[in-house]
Amino acid sequence: MSAPTDHLAAFGAPDAISTHMLLLAQQAFVLVSLWKPLLLLLPFIGWAWLISSVYDKHAARFHLGREKWAAIHLCIGVLAIIVAMAIPMKSELSFWLGLFLETVVLGVSVAVFPLLTNKDERVPEQHRLRLDFSKMAEARRAKKETKQIGSSEIIVRLQDGKPIPVPEAESPEFEVRVAAEQIVLRAREARAAEIDLSPGRDGAYINVFLVDGVRTAGGTTPAADAVKIIDFWKSAAGLDVNDRRRKQTGHCSYDRNEEKHKLRVRTAGGQGGMTLNLLFDPEKAVRRKAEELGLLEQQAEELRAIVDDGKGVVLVAATPDGGGTTLIYSLTRMHDAYTTNVQTLEYETQGVIEGVRQNVFDPTKEGQEFSTLVRSIMRRDPDVVSITELPDAPTAKEITRADQERTRTYVLLRANGALPAIQLWMKAVGDPATASGCLHGVVAVRLCRKLCINCRVAYQPSADMLKKLGLPADKVKQLFKKGGQVLIKNKPETCPVCQGVGYVGQEGLFEVYHLGDAERDLIKSNNLAGLRAELRKKQLPTIQQAALRKAIDGITSVEEVVRVTTEAKPQQENRPPADAA
Numbered sequence: 001m002s003a004p005t006d007h008l009a010a011f012g013a014p015d016a017i018s019t020h021m022l023l024l025a026q027q028a029f030v031l032v033s034l035w036k037p038l039l040l041l042l043p044f045i046g047w048a049w050l051i052s053s054v055y056d057k058h059a060a061r062f063h064l065g066r067e068k069w070a071a072i073h074l075c076i077g078v079l080a081i082i083v084a085m086a087i088p089m090k091s092e093l094s095f096w097l098g099l100f101l102e103t104v105v106l107g108v109s110v111a112v113f114p115l116l117t118n119k120d121e122r123v124p125e126q127h128r129l130r131l132d133f134s135k136m137a138e139a140r141r142a143k144k145e146t147k148q149i150g151s152s153e154i155i156v157r158l159q160d161g162k163p164i165p166v167p168e169a170e171s172p173e174f175e176v177r178v179a180a181e182q183i184v185l186r187a188r189e190a191r192a193a194e195i196d197l198s199p200g201r202d203g204a205y206i207n208v209f210l211v212d213g214v215r216t217a218g219g220t221t222p223a224a225d226a227v228k229i230i231d232f233w234k235s236a237a238g239l240d241v242n243d244r245r246r247k248q249t250g251h252c253s254y255d256r257n258e259e260k261h262k263l264r265v266r267t268a269g270g271q272g273g274m275t276l277n278l279l280f281d282p283e284k285a286v287r288r289k290a291e292e293l294g295l296l297e298q299q300a301e302e303l304r305a306i307v308d309d310g311k312g313v314v315l316v317a318a319t320p321d322g323g324g325t326t327l328i329y330s331l332t333r334m335h336d337a338y339t340t341n342v343q344t345l346e347y348e349t350q351g352v353i354e355g356v357r358q359n360v361f362d363p364t365k366e367g368q369e370f371s372t373l374v375r376s377i378m379r380r381d382p383d384v385v386s387i388t389e390l391p392d393a394p395t396a397k398e399i400t401r402a403d404q405e406r407t408r409t410y411v412l413l414r415a416n417g418a419l420p421a422i423q424l425w426m427k428a429v430g431d432p433a434t435a436s437g438c439l440h441g442v443v444a445v446r447l448c449r450k451l452c453i454n455c456r457v458a459y460q461p462s463a464d465m466l467k468k469l470g471l472p473a474d475k476v477k478q479l480f481k482k483g484g485q486v487l488i489k490n491k492p493e494t495c496p497v498c499q500g501v502g503y504v505g506q507e508g509l510f511e512v513y514h515l516g517d518a519e520r521d522l523i524k525s526n527n528l529a530g531l532r533a534e535l536r537k538k539q540l541p542t543i544q545q546a547a548l549r550k551a552i553d554g555i556t557s558v559e560e561v562v563r564v565t566t567e568a569k570p571q572q573e574n575r576p577p578a579d580a581a
Contacts, residue, residue, distance in 0.1 A: 036095055040084055040102065047077070047106040054129070055113050061496055062123050063454055063486060073109055080105040123497070130258070154181050155255040156236050164236060179225055180232045183207060184254065184278070186218060188261075190499065194279050197226060199272035212449045212506050213321055223273065230267060230276045237265035245269035249348060283351035286329040293323075293330060293445075294508035296541055296549060302512040303443065307334045309514065310383070312404045312440035316412045317421035323447045323508055325350055325388060328412050331443070332356060332386045335408075340383035345373060347389060361389075371395040378402040386410040396428035396435075404438045417543060418444045418511040419532060422523060436523035444511040446543055448556045448564045449503035455483035455495035456502070456554070469548060469558065480554045507555055509546045509564065513538065 051073050059066040084102035087094050114129035152166040167173035187195045192209035195218070200206035205226035207218035221229065231241050237250030247268040254261055264279040295303060306314055316331065318324025329351065335342050337355030344358045352358075359377060361370055371394035377385060378398065383406070390396060390411055399409055415421040421442055429435035458478050466473045482502025485492045494500040513519070513535055522531040541549065547561040 040099060043099075043103050043106050044077070044080070047080075047110065050110060058117070058127075058129060060488075062117075062120070062127070064117050064120060064123075069113065073113075076105060076109040152177065152181065153185060153256065156181075157253045157255070158236065159238055159251050159253075161253070176225075176228045176232055179221070180229045183218075183221075183229065184263075185256075187278075188280070190216065190218070191501075191504070192216070192218075192280070193285070194277065197221070197230065197276040197278075199223070199226075199270075199275070205273075210321065211501070212503055213447050214449070227274065230274050233263075233265050233276060233278065234267055237263070239265065239267060244274055286326045286351045288326055288330055290330045290334055293327065293510070294550075295510055295512070296546055298540055299510050299512040299546070302514055302538075302540060306441040306443070306512070306514045307331065309440055310408050311406075313399060313409045313411060313425075313438045314441040314443065315418075315421045315425055315439070316410055317415040317418060317442065317444035318412070319416050319446065320414060321447075322416075323445045323506075324412050324414070327443065327445050327508075328386050328388060328410055329353060331410050332384065335384045341381070342384040342386075343377055343380075343382045344386045344388065345370075345377060369394070371398045374398040375401075378407065382407055384408045384410075386412075388412045390425075390428060393428050393430060396425065397430070400429055400434050400438050402438075408440075415444070416446065418442045418513055418535070419528065422531070423528070426523065426526070432526050433524050436520045439515050439520060439523065441514050442511070443513075444543065446509045446564055447506040448509055448547060448550065448560050450505045450507050450555055451480055451482060451557055451560075452484075452495060452498035452502055452504045453554075454497040455486050456480045456557075457483045458554075461558075465558070471548065471552070476552055478554075479551060479558060481557045481559065503560070507550060509543045509550070510541075511543050511546075512540065 055073070056066065056070065058064070059069045080102045083105055084098040087098045087101075117123055118128040156164045158164065166177060183195060183197070186207075187209050190209050190211055192211050194210035196208040196210070196215075197205055198208070200220065203223045204220040205223055206220055209216045209218040233252070234241050234248070234250070236252040238252075239248040239250045240246075245268075247266070249264065249266045252263050252265060254263065262281050262283065264277075264282045266277040266279070268275050290303065291300070314331075316324060316328045318327060332342060332344060332353055337353070342353075342356045344353070344356060345361060346358065347361055347363070349358045349360060359373065361373055362368060370389070370391050374387065374395055375398045378401070381403075385402075385407060387395075387399070387409065390413055399411060402409060411425070413421045413424050415424050421444060422439070425439070426432055426435040458480050461471075461476065461479050463473050466476055484495055484498065484500040484502040486495050487493075495502075498504045515523075519531060519534055522528075522534055544561075544565050547556070547565055550556045551558050551561050
């Protein structure tokens, strides 16, 4: 028995053995500090809240594949756990490396979702997710300002950016402020680009919203209240409130949470009373590049040939609110304003064109005429001049007297197609030979509404329908029509993207023709039928053909094609536009 005793003695007494084992157990419990698992859990808590409370609801609202994204986020979460735990915890550095890699994996999930979903056309711009912390800080400051200046849904700012204080609650001025705000908020909720407030019958003012180029009823306002609302917006834009007859134009802005919008305020007086026009973000409307307008490939090539020609007069045709200003701004930007002398002549600038000298005609200035200002600009030897109006015959004649070999002139006309624009130009000049001699091109545009891709409905067109449209039955198997509703848990609900309208945004429909000697000779002889035939030989799409192409591609509907190509009528007069469309 001595051997076992000696063996136990080597390890010490039984009490010593128990103490030794207890120490080992204590060491086992402190292999990982308590604060380390908690620290690893913190990124997961924030990530899980963002995914479940924001991203998942966003994917469900706009039908972005909720189940697919949920599975992706779940996989990323599991991957983050594996990455964090797979590194052997041999030192403090290993733990911090695991935490860093976990945060990176979760951060990728956070960043990729808005990056991809914001590109989806089903998500309206105002509902796109943004991870811009500077804007979040601005939103907090704006919210703080709102609390400081009173109870108001939006912050209305003067042209210099200073907020307009909100009157005390229950005062008459506060009621006016709330009513003025509500008109704007209702319009934005309807996705309106413009508001018209004008006298109607029975002593009430009519509110009209321009939504995707279509005028929509926005309710009525008692005349006494409408006048006060008009005065409020006039004051915000720095206009003379006491002048109720003269046309006035000014600008202001407003904030609502993270949204910031500029407003062009235009008022005028008449026999029935004052009118008010509010245009949202006028600069944004004319900021599109040529490749963003909706030109078909053939038309884009023809337009480039016209721009590269760089000589003579190019007519730009559009109906009121039909995209003419946007088109002529895009054409102007296609010229290098830093190597050439590029100028514009406008009644009012709708946006800044970098490097371009933008001349403004003031009709109230004594002794100034539009044609005289055109002559003055042409004498400065410009390379490119864009004229956004053709108010009278003297202006047309001044344009034809310019040096056509050295100057390119774009002229915006209120016409619904290429041929009507040429006819209007010939009438303004008065002499077919003079009118034709300087023409080098014509570009016409109309706007059609784009189908909401979140709720559009596919269908198989009948053979009779395709025959009437002139489309081949063997090639067109599917078209789309407007929906307005979506199924959520097998229950039809109003589409959150288009608000039940079925359309979101607008697309350009074009006619683009580079005019050569053959076309100019036909114009000179006033042979419009021959000119039409000569243009057909170019095999370039007409506005109607471009519209049908958009319908086949699912961009718009046949109903919208019919509306756009049949409702526009030739304009009898070439008046200044009411807005910057």
